[in-house]
Amino acid sequence: MTLLPEIYTFLFSLVFLFLSLGKGKRPLFILARTLAVIGLVISFLSINASGLLFSGAYRVDYFSQIFKVLLNIGLTLVVFMFHKDDEVDNVPEFYMFLGFSTLGLTILVSSVELISILVSLEISSFSLYAIVPLRRAQTRDHLEASIKYLFFGAISTGIMLYGMGYLYAFAHSTYLVDIVEKTPVFLARPFGVLALLLTLTAFFFKLSLFPLHFWAPDIYEGASDATTTFIATVPKVAGAAVLIRLTMLANSPVSQLALLLIVLAAFSMTLGNLVGLVQKDLKRLLAYSGIAHAGYLMLGLLSFNEDGNAAVAYYITVYLFMNLALFYVIMLLSRGGQNLKISDLTGLARKSPLLAFTLAAAAFSLAGIPPTGGFTGKFFLFVNAFRAGHLAIVIIAAVNTVISLFYYLNLVRVSYSKEAQGPSVGLSFYEKALCYLFSIAIIILGLMPLTFMEMFRQAM
Amino acid sequence: MPSYLIMNPFGFPILTTTIFLPLVGALVILFLRNDRAIKITAFIASLFALGVSLLLFARFDYSSALFQFGEMTSWIASYNINYILGVDGISVMLVMLTTIISPFAILSTWNAIQIRVKEFMISILIMETAMIGVFCSLDFVLFYFFWEAMLIPMYLLIAVWGGPNKDYASLKFFIYTLSGSVFLLVAIIALYLVNGTFSIPEAMFKGYSFQFQFWIFLAFGIAFAIKVPMFPFHTWLPAAHTEAPTVGSVFLASILLKMGTYGFIRFCLSIVPQASFYFAPLMIILALIGIIYGGLVCLGQTDMKKLVAYSSVAHMGFVILGIFTFSLYGFVGAMLQMLNHGVTTGGLFLLVGMVYERTHSRQIYDNAGLGKITPVYMFFFGLFSVSAFAFPGTNSFVGELYVLIAAFLTNRIVGFFAIIGAVVAAAYMLNLLKKIAWGREDKRDIQDVSLREFIYMLPLAVFVLWVGLFPRPFINVMETTLVNLAMQLEKVSH
Incomplete structure (x- = not known):
C-alpha cells in the first residue's frame, strides 16, 4: 500500500467533512487528536515504501516519505495545539481544511510531473484560502488579509504556470525526468534559467521568500493563531521539499541560477530582519522572521548537491519545531483571542516559568545560538554554501544573524527581566507536556543532528 | 586516538566528568524547591568539579607539550x-582557575541573591560547564x-x-x-574546507598561504579582541560589569575575559603564525593604548565597581602585550597574568560585592574610611589592591615583570609605555585604597567579614601571596607547552 498516508489523510478530511454537515457542534478535540496520531503512525510505517505510480507522474521514495512524515508531524502537532479557547469558528471545517491542505502537500512532495505538482499545490492552497477568514472576532483587516492571500497565491500560481510552459516548450514533456535530461541544454540559455526561476516562484511564495513575501505579515496578523501556526510551518516544509526537487533538476551548479538565489536570499534575510526590528505585534514579528529564514534556507540550495539539500531538509525540520514552539506559547497566552503584542510577554518568567523557557528556547534557536537546533541547522547551511564557494552570502547571513538577535533577544528580555503584571498562567498537564516536547526537540536537534542528517542525506 | 592526544590515564573520562558535573548539579536543582537546598547543591556540585579537576594535577605530565587526558x-x-x-x-591552568573560582563565587551569592534562586544557580552551573568546556x-x-x-x-x-540599567548592558x-x-564561525568553516577536519590541533602550523592567514587572523582577532576586551572594543565591559550581580562580574572578569586571550594564544599564534607576526605591531599598540587608556579612565572613577572593571581593560592589555612579543618570557608572563587577573580582579569584585551588600552603594565616598570599622575586610582589600598594581611580593608582580622583560627585549619604546601604564595603575589603586581605608572619619555600623566570606576570600589571598613569593610550581605546569609554542613560532619565522 504505497499510497496509504495519502489515502488516510483523505479519509481524515472526509470524516470532518461529514461531521461539519451535522448540526450539533460537539467538541472534536479527542477525535481529531486520535485520528491525527494514527495518521502520523501510518506515515512512519510507510517510510520505506517506494514505487512509481500513475504512469510515472507520482513517485513514492524515501525522500517523499520522509517529508510526508514531517508534514504529518506538523499536522499532528497543530491539531494537538489547537484548544477550545482558540477563536476559530466552525471547528469541523477547520480540521477538514487542515486535512485537505496537508493532503495536497503530501501529494506535492511525491509529484514528479508538472501538472500533478500544480494540482496538488492548488489543493493545498485553496484549503488555506478557505480557513484564513475563519475567525470569530472578525474585522475588516482580517478579511483584507484573506483576500490578499488569495490574490497573491493566485498570481504566484499563474507565474509558475508561465514558467512551466517554458519548461514544457524546452523539454516537450511535463515529466521532471525528461526535463532533467534536457537541463544542460536549456540551462545554458538565460531563458532556461528564467523558466526554472518562474517555476520556482510558487514555492518561493509558500516559503515567503523575497520578493513574494508581501502576504506573510498581513496573513499572520489577520488569521487566527491556529491557522497562522499551520500556514507558518507545514506548507513551508513542502515548499522546501519541492524546491529541493526542482533545483536537483540542475544536477550541477548553475552560476546564473545560483546568483539569482543569492540575491533573493540576501534581500530576503536583510529585509526580514531589518523590518522585524520594529515590529510590535508578535505574529507580524514572526512573519518577518519567517521571511528572513526563507533566505537562510536558500544557502543550502546553492551547493546543488546532496549535502546542501540535506542541510535544507534539516533546517526546515528545525524550523518546524522552533516555530511551532513559539506559536504554542502565543496560543496559550492569547486565550482571549486578541493578537499578542510583544509587551504582553512582560514578566512571563514569573507568570509561567515553563512557557518562558519554551519561548526562550525557540527564540535562541531562531537566532541560531548553540546548543539549539537553530544553530546546528544554520551551521550546516553555512558550511555547504561556503564549500560551494559562496563566501559573500555566508557573511551576509552571519551579519544577519546578529541583526536578528536584537528582536529575538527582546522576546527573552521582556519575558525574563521585567516584573510581572497580572495573574500567573496555569497550564494543564497536557499543555506542559507539549511545552517540554518542543523544548527537548529543539535541544536534541541541536546536539544530536547525526541521525537526522544521515537520514536526509540518504533520501537525497 | 590521534597523535596529538595522550591517553587518559584514569579509568573514567576525567575531562568529561569535570565539564558535566556542574550540569548534573543544575539538573538536580531543577527538582529542588527549597532555596537553601538549592544553594548547597550548587556549591557541592562545583566543589565536586574542583575535586575532579585537582586530580588532573596528580597525573599531569609536565614534560609533555601534547594534549593530555585525551578523549x-x-x-x-x-x-x-x-x-x-x-x-x-x-588550558589545564585555565580549567583550574575556573573550577577554583566557581565554588567561591557561588558561596558569595548566599545572601546577595534572594529572588529566583533556582534559575540563578542553574545559570551559574550551566555557565561553569560551558567555561570548562571552552578550555x-x-x-x-x-x-x-x-x-x-x-x-x-x-x-x-x-x-x-542585574542593576537598574540591565537591559542596555x-x-x-x-x-x-x-x-x-x-x-x-566563518573562519572555522574556512579552516574546515581547507583541512577537511574541525580538529584544532590538526589545523596548527599548517603553513597556509599568507593571504588566507590574513583573513583568518582578522576573523579570529575580532572575536577574541571583543572578548578580551581590547581597545576599541571594550565599551561593553564597563556596562556589563556595573550592571551584573557580583557573581556575574566575577565570572566575567576572572574567566570570560580569559577566553579572548586564550583564543589568541591557542588559535591565532599556532594556526595563523605569519599573520600573527604581521599584525603584532598593531596588537601591541592596541594593547598599550588599552593599558594607558584603561588606567587613565580608572583615575577618574567614583564608582568602585567601574574602577575595577576599567582596570581589567588595562590588565588584559598586559596579557596581549606578553602574547604578541612571541617570546617565552612574554608567554609565561601572559599566562601568569591571566591567572593573576582572574584571582585578583575576581577577589576585588567579591570585595566590592561584600561592601555593597552592607551599604547598598558602590560609590567610593559611601564606602570610605572602612579601615577602623572593618579591619579584616580592609586586610583583604589592601592585599588585593596592592596585587592589582603589581606590588612586589604579590602575584601580579611576577607576571608583569615577565611581560615587561619581554616587552623591553622586543622594543624599548614599547617597554617604556608599558611602564607608564604600570605607574598609572599604582596611582589609581593606591588612591582607591587610601580613600577606602582612611577617607572618612565618622563611625558607621558596618559588619566586618563573616565566616562564610572569610572562607572564600582566604584561598584567593593565599594564592596571591603564593604566586607572588614562589611562582615556580605554576610556571612548571605550563613551561613545556610554552617552550614548545615559542620554538614552533621560531621555526616559522625563519
Whole structure:
C-alpha cells in the first residue's frame, strides 16, 4: 500500500467533512487528536515504501516519505495545539481544511510531473484560502488579509504556470525526468534559467521568500493563531521539499541560477530582519522572521548537491519545531483571542516559568545560538554554501544573524527581566507536556543532528 | 586516538566528568524547591568539579607539550566533527582557575541573591560547564558550542539579576560578543574546507598561504579582541560589569575575559603564525593604548565597581602585550597574568560585592574610611589592591615583570609605555585604597567579614601571596607547552 498516508489523510478530511454537515457542534478535540496520531503512525510505517505510480507522474521514495512524515508531524502537532479557547469558528471545517491542505502537500512532495505538482499545490492552497477568514472576532483587516492571500497565491500560481510552459516548450514533456535530461541544454540559455526561476516562484511564495513575501505579515496578523501556526510551518516544509526537487533538476551548479538565489536570499534575510526590528505585534514579528529564514534556507540550495539539500531538509525540520514552539506559547497566552503584542510577554518568567523557557528556547534557536537546533541547522547551511564557494552570502547571513538577535533577544528580555503584571498562567498537564516536547526537540536537534542528517542525506 | 592526544590515564573520562558535573548539579536543582537546598547543591556540585579537576594535577605530565587526558568520540561523522577533549599546560591552568573560582563565587551569592534562586544557580552551573568546556575542547565545533552557549546564562545573569540599567548592558554584551563570534564561525568553516577536519590541533602550523592567514587572523582577532576586551572594543565591559550581580562580574572578569586571550594564544599564534607576526605591531599598540587608556579612565572613577572593571581593560592589555612579543618570557608572563587577573580582579569584585551588600552603594565616598570599622575586610582589600598594581611580593608582580622583560627585549619604546601604564595603575589603586581605608572619619555600623566570606576570600589571598613569593610550581605546569609554542613560532619565522 504505497499510497496509504495519502489515502488516510483523505479519509481524515472526509470524516470532518461529514461531521461539519451535522448540526450539533460537539467538541472534536479527542477525535481529531486520535485520528491525527494514527495518521502520523501510518506515515512512519510507510517510510520505506517506494514505487512509481500513475504512469510515472507520482513517485513514492524515501525522500517523499520522509517529508510526508514531517508534514504529518506538523499536522499532528497543530491539531494537538489547537484548544477550545482558540477563536476559530466552525471547528469541523477547520480540521477538514487542515486535512485537505496537508493532503495536497503530501501529494506535492511525491509529484514528479508538472501538472500533478500544480494540482496538488492548488489543493493545498485553496484549503488555506478557505480557513484564513475563519475567525470569530472578525474585522475588516482580517478579511483584507484573506483576500490578499488569495490574490497573491493566485498570481504566484499563474507565474509558475508561465514558467512551466517554458519548461514544457524546452523539454516537450511535463515529466521532471525528461526535463532533467534536457537541463544542460536549456540551462545554458538565460531563458532556461528564467523558466526554472518562474517555476520556482510558487514555492518561493509558500516559503515567503523575497520578493513574494508581501502576504506573510498581513496573513499572520489577520488569521487566527491556529491557522497562522499551520500556514507558518507545514506548507513551508513542502515548499522546501519541492524546491529541493526542482533545483536537483540542475544536477550541477548553475552560476546564473545560483546568483539569482543569492540575491533573493540576501534581500530576503536583510529585509526580514531589518523590518522585524520594529515590529510590535508578535505574529507580524514572526512573519518577518519567517521571511528572513526563507533566505537562510536558500544557502543550502546553492551547493546543488546532496549535502546542501540535506542541510535544507534539516533546517526546515528545525524550523518546524522552533516555530511551532513559539506559536504554542502565543496560543496559550492569547486565550482571549486578541493578537499578542510583544509587551504582553512582560514578566512571563514569573507568570509561567515553563512557557518562558519554551519561548526562550525557540527564540535562541531562531537566532541560531548553540546548543539549539537553530544553530546546528544554520551551521550546516553555512558550511555547504561556503564549500560551494559562496563566501559573500555566508557573511551576509552571519551579519544577519546578529541583526536578528536584537528582536529575538527582546522576546527573552521582556519575558525574563521585567516584573510581572497580572495573574500567573496555569497550564494543564497536557499543555506542559507539549511545552517540554518542543523544548527537548529543539535541544536534541541541536546536539544530536547525526541521525537526522544521515537520514536526509540518504533520501537525497 | 590521534597523535596529538595522550591517553587518559584514569579509568573514567576525567575531562568529561569535570565539564558535566556542574550540569548534573543544575539538573538536580531543577527538582529542588527549597532555596537553601538549592544553594548547597550548587556549591557541592562545583566543589565536586574542583575535586575532579585537582586530580588532573596528580597525573599531569609536565614534560609533555601534547594534549593530555585525551578523549575522542565521533559526533557528527558526515562532517568530520568529533567530540575531542584534551588539555595542555595552557588550558589545564585555565580549567583550574575556573573550577577554583566557581565554588567561591557561588558561596558569595548566599545572601546577595534572594529572588529566583533556582534559575540563578542553574545559570551559574550551566555557565561553569560551558567555561570548562571552552578550555578543554579540541574540536572547533565543540569549542564554538561552548563558546556561544555560555552567552545565554551570562546574558540571563545580567538581564534578570542585574542593576537598574540591565537591559542596555545585557543587550550590549550579547550583541557585541555575538557579532565577533559569527566571524569566528566563518573562519572555522574556512579552516574546515581547507583541512577537511574541525580538529584544532590538526589545523596548527599548517603553513597556509599568507593571504588566507590574513583573513583568518582578522576573523579570529575580532572575536577574541571583543572578548578580551581590547581597545576599541571594550565599551561593553564597563556596562556589563556595573550592571551584573557580583557573581556575574566575577565570572566575567576572572574567566570570560580569559577566553579572548586564550583564543589568541591557542588559535591565532599556532594556526595563523605569519599573520600573527604581521599584525603584532598593531596588537601591541592596541594593547598599550588599552593599558594607558584603561588606567587613565580608572583615575577618574567614583564608582568602585567601574574602577575595577576599567582596570581589567588595562590588565588584559598586559596579557596581549606578553602574547604578541612571541617570546617565552612574554608567554609565561601572559599566562601568569591571566591567572593573576582572574584571582585578583575576581577577589576585588567579591570585595566590592561584600561592601555593597552592607551599604547598598558602590560609590567610593559611601564606602570610605572602612579601615577602623572593618579591619579584616580592609586586610583583604589592601592585599588585593596592592596585587592589582603589581606590588612586589604579590602575584601580579611576577607576571608583569615577565611581560615587561619581554616587552623591553622586543622594543624599548614599547617597554617604556608599558611602564607608564604600570605607574598609572599604582596611582589609581593606591588612591582607591587610601580613600577606602582612611577617607572618612565618622563611625558607621558596618559588619566586618563573616565566616562564610572569610572562607572564600582566604584561598584567593593565599594564592596571591603564593604566586607572588614562589611562582615556580605554576610556571612548571605550563613551561613545556610554552617552550614548545615559542620554538614552533621560531621555526616559522625563519
